[in-house]
Amino acid sequence: MIDQNRIPAHVAIIMDGNGRWAKKKGLPRLAGHNAGMLAMKEIVKASSVLGIKYLTVYAFSTENWKRSKEEVGGIFKLLVKYVDSELSELHENNVKVKVLGDYSVIPKIAVERLEKSLETTANNTGLQFNIALNYGSRAEIVRAVSRIYEDIRKGALEEETEISEELISRYLYTGDENGNIPDPDLIIRTSGEERLSNFMLWQSAYSEFAFTDVFWPDFSPAEYERLIEAYQNRDRRFGGRK
Numbered sequence: 001m002i003d004q005n006r007i008p009a010h011v012a013i014i015m016d017g018n019g020r021w022a023k024k025k026g027l028p029r030l031a032g033h034n035a036g037m038l039a040m041k042e043i044v045k046a047s048s049v050l051g052i053k054y055l056t057v058y059a060f061s062t063e064n065w066k067r068s069k070e071e072v073g074g075i076f077k078l079l080v081k082y083v084d085s086e087l088s089e090l091h092e093n094n095v096k097v098k099v100l101g102d103y104s105v106i107p108k109i110a111v112e113r114l115e116k117s118l119e120t121t122a123n124n125t126g127l128q129f130n131i132a133l134n135y136g137s138r139a140e141i142v143r144a145v146s147r148i149y150e151d152i153r154k155g156a157l158e159e160e161t162e163i164s165e166e167l168i169s170r171y172l173y174t175g176d177e178n179g180n181i182p183d184p185d186l187i188i189r190t191s192g193e194e195r196l197s198n199f200m201l202w203q204s205a206y207s208e209f210a211f212t213d214v215f216w217p218d219f220s221p222a223e224y225e226r227l228i229e230a231y232q233n234r235d236r237r238f239g240g241r242k
Contacts, residue, residue, distance in 0.1 A: 002050070002225055006232045008185035010054035011047065012207070014199055015040065017191025017215030024215075030074040035217035037078050041086060046221040048093055048127040050228070054181055055129050056100065058199050062136030076110045079133075083113040087120060094126030098181075100173040101135030130181065135173070137201040144171035174203055183207060186231045188224075190216045208234055 015036060022032030040057060047055040060075060090097065097117045104111065114133075148171055151157040161167065174181040183203040187196075192213040196204065210227040212219070 002229050003232050004051065007051050008228065008231060009052070010056070010182050010184045010186075011052055011228070012056040012058070012184040012187045012200055012204075013043070014058045014187070014189040014193075014197060015216040015219075016189055016193055018217060020191060021215035021217045029071055030078075032217060033071075033075055033078055037082050039217050039219050041082070042221055043219065043224055044090070044095065044127070044129055045093075046224055047129075048095060050225075052127060054184075055127060056132060056181075056184065056200070057130070058132045058135065058197075060101075060106075060133050060135070061198060062101075062134060062139055063198065073107070076107045079110050080113050083117050087117050090117070090129070091120050091124065094124045095121060096124040096126065096128045097121045098128060098130045098178045100130050100132045100178065101140075103133045106134060128179070128181070130174075130178070132173075132199070136198045137196075138198055140173055141168070141202055144168050144175075147171050169202070172202060174200075186210060186228065188212070188227055190214055190219050 018032035018036040019029045020032075021035065022029050025031075043057075044055060059079070064075075065072065097114075097120075099114055099118065103114055114131075145168070148157065148161075148163065148167065152159055152161065170176050170180070174183075183205065184200060184207045186209075187200065187204055187207045188210045189195075190212055192211070194209075194211045200207075208231050210231060212223060212227060214220075214223055
């Protein structure tokens with residue numbers, strides 16, 4: 001049973017297996033992405049009910065542009081569909097939506113829907129739902145270092161400023177611009193794969209990892225709670241000794 005006093009503050013999820021789920025059922029890949037969107041809806045609800053403060057989902061990576069135009073276009077159409085159908089409920093449930101990544105390059109209609117969701121939920125104080133979109137962790141770190149350099153060049157930072165872990169963290173997508181999101185306590189990956197795939201490399205230094213063979217469209221709140229319970233049974237030492 002889940003211990004309500006030890007709920008992870010931040011859970012990050014690599015939602016994997018939509019395509020394989022669809023293939024297994026003889027369906028087109030976009031059917032898998034649609035089913036995955038429905039699973040995401042349930043996990044957002046479950047996170048809010050459990051009292052998780054931050055939920056980050058890996059929705060579209062910088063590498064996903066290599067997929068077919070049909071699949072990429074379909075993913076962004078589903079994003080529009082998700083915002084149109086769920087924004088009111090998210091807002092009513094006090095969920096704040098944030099985007100991690102450079103979403104300016106995605107289709108215009110998807111940008112408009114995202115910005116509507118950001119504006120509508122900006123003052124909400126419940127679960128912060130972070131959508132990692134056109135996100136790649138290496139690109140995020142390069143961007144952070146470039147922005148630090150630019151701020152030093154412009155005088156916004158002193159030339160003598162120490163380049164510390166804290167400073168770099170402030171310039172990441174999870175930093176100042178999105179309210180200093182804490183590092184994930186737990187990172188979950190579905191579908192049996194056991195790698196980060198360029199996701200939150202900096203932030204995952206002391207995260208716990210949980211892997212499940214369940215394809216993302218079949219990832220239920222019950223499986224979610226099972227992994228959180230397993231996380232609660234671990235002894236987190238952060239490099240120290242007990």
